[in-house]
Amino acid sequence: MSDFVFGKGLYPTQAAKPYPFNFSILNPIRHWLDGLQIDNPKLARFLYKAIPGQCPFERDVILFGRKLAHIPPLCKLNPLYEQLVGLRFRSICYLVDVCGESI
Template sequence: MNGSNIQTDDFIQTDNLALTHWVWLEQPTEKHVQSRSVTSVRLPQLQRDWLKPIRQWLDRIEITNAEMARSICKLIPAQCPFERTVKVFGRTLFHIPPMCKLNPVYEQVVGLRFRALCYLADVCGEDVTPYC
């Protein structure tokens, strides 16, 4: 071959790379199937949620005064600060989706902010629109 790409239905060759088809080098036997099933049963028992104590701690935080509630509402944004729509001359170039859902404690943080807003509205009787 002269270094050019040749493509057919069965064969792709690019310089030094040739892939004709997939082949199992070792067929699974009864022993392999049994050992895999035993391993898969043990695996979930070994997994541990390392963030569970942090999630529980955030869920247990009680809002006890208005100043604490105001601080939480100011500290935790109402919307994801990373979401952006990039426009040039009125035309949208691209959109960056919200990344907050990737945060492993997102639900707990949003719940804490909600509890703070509820405390300000229900207990203190404050207008919470400045925090929304």
């Protein structure tokens, strides 16, 4: 019970780690991707097209009209997944808000 703040509900006293895995080698890349500013329409369009909006590996294996298996999305196993999704979102926001394009 010592992990919880009295009177604040069930919130732990320790702050959550920003990344679920401790890949200290990848932390500089994560910080670089998180801090990357989108200020060029060509770069924003390239990132929007290059980073998929949904996991391209998720599939249903269907044979003779029956679902045999489901391959789950494996993108969450990518240690830079959150940063890439955030970068794609910032690119879309730049294109819509600054450039006035409709996506």
